[in-house]
Amino acid sequence: MNGSGAVAGSGATPIAPGSISFKGLVVIGLQLVLVLLALRQFQIESGAFRTLAAIAFAGWLVHALLPLDWRLPFFAVLSLASIPLVLGTQNALWLIGIGAVLIGACHLPIAVRWRSILLLALGALLIAQRSSWLPVPWSEAIWPILGSMFMFRLIVYFYDLRHDRAPVTPAHAVGYFAMLPNACFPLFPVVDFKTWRRSHYAQDAEATYQRGVDWIARGILHLVLYRYFYYHLTLTPSEVDTPADLLQYLVANFMLYLRVSGLFHLVVGMLHLYGFHLPETHNRYLLASSFTDFWRRINIYWKDFMQKIFYFPAVFKLKRFGTNTAIVLATLWVFVLTWLLHSYQWFWLRGSWLLAWHDALFWTILGVLVVINSLIEIKRGRSRSLGQQAVSWRRVAMTVAKTYGIFWFICVLWSFWTAESIGDWLGMWSALGGAWSPQVLLFPALALLVIVLGSIPQSQPGKVQVARRNQPWHWRERLATLALLVAMIGISFEPVHRHAGPEYATVVHSLRSAHLSRLDNAKLERGYYEGLMSVDRFNSQLWEVYSRKPTNWLDVENAGLKRYVGGFAQTELVPLLISSTRHGQVSTNRWGLRDQHYEQSRPEGAFRAVMLGASSVMGWGVGDDETFEALIEKRFNAQPPVQGFTRFEILNFGIPGYQPPQQLLALERALKFEPQAVLFVATGREQTRSVAYMAEAVAKDLPVPEPALQSLLQRARVSPGMDETEAQRKLTPLGNEILQIVYHRIVERSRAAGAKPVWIFLPQVREGSWQEETPETLRTAQAAGFEIINLDSVYRGHDIATLRLAEWDDHPNRFGHRLVAEMILAKLDAAPQLLFDTPARR
Amino acid sequence: MSEQDARHKIKDFIMAQFLPGEDPAELTDQTPLISGGILDSIATLQLVMFLEENYKVSFEAYEVDKDNLDTLDLIVRLLATKTRL
Numbered sequence: 009m010n011g012s013g014a015v016a017g018s019g020a021t022p023i024a025p026g027s028i029s030f031k032g033l034v035v036i037g038l039q040l041v042l043v044l045l046a047l048r049q050f051q052i053e054s055g056a057f058r059t060l061a062a063i064a065f066a067g068w069l070v071h072a073l074l075p076l077d078w079r080l081p082f083f084a085v086l087s088l089a090s091i092p093l094v095l096g097t098q099n100a101l102w103l104i105g106i107g108a109v110l111i112g113a114c115h116l117p118i119a120v121r122w123r124s125i126l127l128l129a130l131g132a133l134l135i136a137q138r139s140s141w142l143p144v145p146w147s148e149a150i151w152p153i154l155g156s157m158f159m160f161r162l163i164v165y166f167y168d169l170r171h172d173r174a175p176v177t178p179a180h181a182v183g184y185f186a187m188l189p190n191a192c193f194p195l196f197p198v199v200d201f202k203t204w205r206r207s208h209y210a211q212d213a214e215a216t217y218q219r220g221v222d223w224i225a226r227g228i229l230h231l232v233l234y235r236y237f238y239y240h241l242t243l244t245p246s247e248v249d250t251p252a253d254l255l256q257y258l259v260a261n262f263m264l265y266l267r268v269s270g271l272f273h274l275v276v277g278m279l280h281l282y283g284f285h286l287p288e289t290h291n292r293y294l295l296a297s298s299f300t301d302f303w304r305r306i307n308i309y310w311k312d313f314m315q316k317i318f319y320f321p322a323v324f325k326l327k328r329f330g331t332n333t334a335i336v337l338a339t340l341w342v343f344v345l346t347w348l349l350h351s352y353q354w355f356w357l358r359g360s361w362l363l364a365w366h367d368a369l370f371w372t373i374l375g376v377l378v379v380i381n382s383l384i385e386i387k388r389g390r391s392r393s394l395g396q397q398a399v400s401w402r403r404v405a406m407t408v409a410k411t412y413g414i415f416w417f418i419c420v421l422w423s424f425w426t427a428e429s430i431g432d433w434l435g436m437w438s439a440l441g442g443a444w445s446p447q448v449l450l451f452p453a454l455a456l457l458v459i460v461l462g463s464i465p466q467s468q469p470g471k472v473q474v475a476r477r478n479q480p481w482h483w484r485e486r487l488a489t490l491a492l493l494v495a496m497i498g499i500s501f502e503p504v505h506r507h508a509g510p511e512y513a514t515v516v517h518s519l520r521s522a523h524l525s526r527l528d529n530a531k532l533e534r535g536y537y538e539g540l541m542s543v544d545r546f547n548s549q550l551w552e553v554y555s556r557k558p559t560n561w562l563d564v565e566n567a568g569l570k571r572y573v574g575g576f577a578q579t580e581l582v583p584l585l586i587s588s589t590r591h592g593q594v595s596t597n598r599w600g601l602r603d604q605h606y607e608q609s610r611p612e613g614a615f616r617a618v619m620l621g622a623s624s625v626m627g628w629g630v631g632d633d634e635t636f637e638a639l640i641e642k643r644f645n646a647q648p649p650v651q652g653f654t655r656f657e658i659l660n661f662g663i664p665g666y667q668p669p670q671q672l673l674a675l676e677r678a679l680k681f682e683p684q685a686v687l688f689v690a691t692g693r694e695q696t697r698s699v700a701y702m703a704e705a706v707a708k709d710l711p712v713p714e715p716a717l718q719s720l721l722q723r724a725r726v727s728p729g730m731d732e733t734e735a736q737r738k739l740t741p742l743g744n745e746i747l748q749i750v751y752h753r754i755v756e757r758s759r760a761a762g763a764k765p766v767w768i769f770l771p772q773v774r775e776g777s778w779q780e781e782t783p784e785t786l787r788t789a790q791a792a793g794f795e796i797i798n799l800d801s802v803y804r805g806h807d808i809a810t811l812r813l814a815e816w817d818d819h820p821n822r823f824g825h826r827l828v829a830e831m832i833l834a835k836l837d838a839a840p841q842l843l844f845d846t847p848a849r850r
Numbered sequence: 851m852s853e854q855d856a857r858h859k860i861k862d863f864i865m866a867q868f869l870p871g872e873d874p875a876e877l878t879d880q881t882p883l884i885s886g887g888i889l890d891s892i893a894t895l896q897l898v899m900f901l902e903e904n905y906k907v908s909f910e911a912y913e914v915d916k917d918n919l920d921t922l923d924l925i926v927r928l929l930a931t932k933t934r935l
Contacts, residue, residue: 394876
């Protein structure tokens with residue numbers, strides 16, 4: 009018999025609670041081997057997770073054979089052991105220690121009121137530490153996982169301790185908070201303590217294990233589908249030009265949620281392997297036919313958490329005003345809290361509060377819609393059935409129509425929520441005035457197909473559950489899971505997917521690895537170029553990278569290096585600054601250059617070059633004498649590359665965040681220093697960044713210095729004060745022309761001032777889509793008349809981790825700067841005429 | 851009022867309120883109401899209000915869950931503890 013008295017196995021032989029036949033053990037075990045293979049083939053999540061999954065599956069085998077009483081303690085110990093495995097021993101000890109204090113506070117033999125006050129005080133202390141207001145002796149790395157384990161579960165746990173009389177053992181407490189595989193996932197479903205505890209072997213063991221495998225397989229499928237949308241279909245608002253683009257944007261943006269549903273399926277599936285017959289976390293949320301239905305289907309654990317902790321208590325407090333009033337007010341209260349708790353969650357994971365007003369607007373709109381829907385349901389009732397409903401095409405058509413409408417409404421609302429700004433979102437809708445093509449039908453047709461297929465009546469939920477309990481095996485699900493796993497593993501093998509053609513092979517190849525999408529890479533690059541590190545939504549995978557970034561990590565934008573000076577350039581370095589950073593000393597001279605002191609006039613007999621560029625040239629992330637500019641200058645003076653000069657000077661005009669058009673102004677400043685050469689250091693995305701800056705200049709109505717650029721703006725029909733996204737969309741087709749103007753002007757002005765213009769291409773440490781622009785940029789530089797020093801192979805053969813400052817900061821580190829300096833010196837040794845007009849020293 | 855009367859009355863309420871037109875024989879004492887999707891949060895609250903009004907009992911928010919209200923049996927059992935049915 010199973011835990012609830014139902015018959016399992018063949019239906020004839022009663023079996024002890026939690027037991028499983030040898031055959032069942034083998035069948036589940038073999039499926040888990042397939043799951044492991046699928047996880048490996050598709051590189052699902054992190055290496056740590058895959059290791060943990062292998063341990064969890066091996067642990068399952070041991071666990072399934074243990075006496076029932078030992079299984080929960082075994083799960084608790086294994087969960088606890090997973091923490092040092094992922095975070096390292098020292099971090100794990102700190103995390104476990106903090107957790108023990110929090111759990112201990114819940115169990116103190118004092119009044120509930122005092123325990124609540126103590127927990128709030130401990131929470132406040134941790135908030136102060138997470139905000140870096142107070143020092144902490146532990147590593148920053150533990151915060152996201154500590155937050156994930158305790159930020160919501162502690163609330164549920166304490167609530168259940170107060171109201172549920174069932175005794176709580178240490179195994180319950182440890183298993184609930186350390187819960188495998190939480191150590192790998194900062195974003196974790198809010199598992200209800202009471203449900204978790206009650207669900208332990210509440211059903212037939214084999215059925216529970218099988219459901220776990222089914223859900224893990226489904227989770228992998230969600231994650232692979234997510235990758236398809238993430239890598240291949242997501243667009244930025246500025247790329248949305250046509251109605252077809254707009255629909256693609258809306259659908260792809262919403263579909264990124266597959267990552268959350270995929271992860272939650274993995275997590276809860278894994279818990280099933282340890283006997284926890286938990287409810288589903290998502291229920292076919294694309295098929296919601298009303299707003300209340302959507303709220304009930306998407307992230308069900310969250311809905312249940314809010315319902316239990318906030319909604320029901322609020323209704324009971326307010327019911328004296330009438331049931332409907334209480335329901336309306338409590339629903340609105342839940343949505344306000346959902347908004348605030350999302351920010352609270354963001355705080356624990358990222359260390360900053362997420363309080364954007366369009367966030368509030370999103371939750372308000374959704375809350376109001378759910379309230380209206382609830383009132384309609386109270387008045388008219390909701391369609392429910394105890395048995396198999398008769399198929400009525402009219403009913404199906406009505407359901408499809410409602411579901412289709414809700415799907416698109418949610419897509420639009422979701423796009424609003426996840427947009428970086430309201431301006432971005434509003435600007436995107438001008439795409440409706442773009443060219444209409446048959447492609448516009450693609451996503452509406454696909455969505456309709458999915459909804460029609462999903463809406464064809466199957467069985468009625470209540471009936472199904474009763475019926476299924478009496479079925480010995482869930483053969484249909486088991487076969488579906490096996491087929492899914494075999495199919496996924498099959499197509500993941502190169503000979504199989506290559507057989508289907510190069511395009512298909514390319515797509516499958518991309519799905520087989522976890523990496524940042526084109527857009528996230530661009531965002532990271534943007535962070536690299538501009539010091540912008542804003543990733544303020546869970547819809548971008550980049551937030552995970554930034555969740556590992558220490559809160560006190562200094563970035564170029566916030567280092568206090570720059571000051572606002574207005575005009576087209578907007579910023580420059582603060583003169584005479586000395587700052588100690590974790591990367592070494594950063595100091596500027598009286599001219600606001602990150603360099604040693606130089607007179608404005610070139611010394612008699614000296615060779616002088618100026619170097620223009622952004623943060624990498626300035627040397628963000630290395631000490632004063634470690635920039636590649638400083639290293640080259642030092643080497644020139646130690647071993648002069650050419651004859652005829654008493655000394656060599658290279659003046660560093662690098663300014664973080666400077667884009668190519670801004671370099672026109674930097675050049676004018678630099679030419680006052682009488683250089684014989686102008687070294688313009690270009691990096692990836694010269695065109696895109698030029699467009700972005702010109703769009704910013706338009707939006708901010710900055711005075712554009714170059715007449716050719718002014719006339720280009722007129723031609724593009726962009727006007728001062730225009731929305732930046734809209735301006736960017738109009739200027740993008742003219743990206744190369746903008747760059748040509750900038751490059752020609754730099755060459756022309758340099759030559760006029762008697763300086764040789766040299767273009768140095770410095771790649772990023774990370775390979776990425778920025779490389780797409782490089783060939784055209786190189787041609788543009790050559791056509792403009794620069795001497796070319798191409799460093800595109802400078803980082804080749806080196807692991808990115810040895811070159812960059814950190815996972816979230818792609819600036820080259822000391823080693824990176826040394827490589828750059830060595831390659832420039834090697835190229836100049838081989839061809840000194842690139843820089844010097846005088847004979848080489850032999 | 852006996853436990854049996856209460857069971858009938860509650861069943862009648864559920865049938866009339868949430869399952870109009872359905873065969874009452876399909877609703878057994880063990881039919882899962884919350885986990886089976888028949889009682890959502892609003893319906894559960896309507897049921898609780900019905901019980902409070904008709905049996906002059908009061909519920910606490912933490913009692914409104916699957917453990918207490920998932921089947922007719924459970925509902926009647928909870929009611930019995932409050933009213934001495």
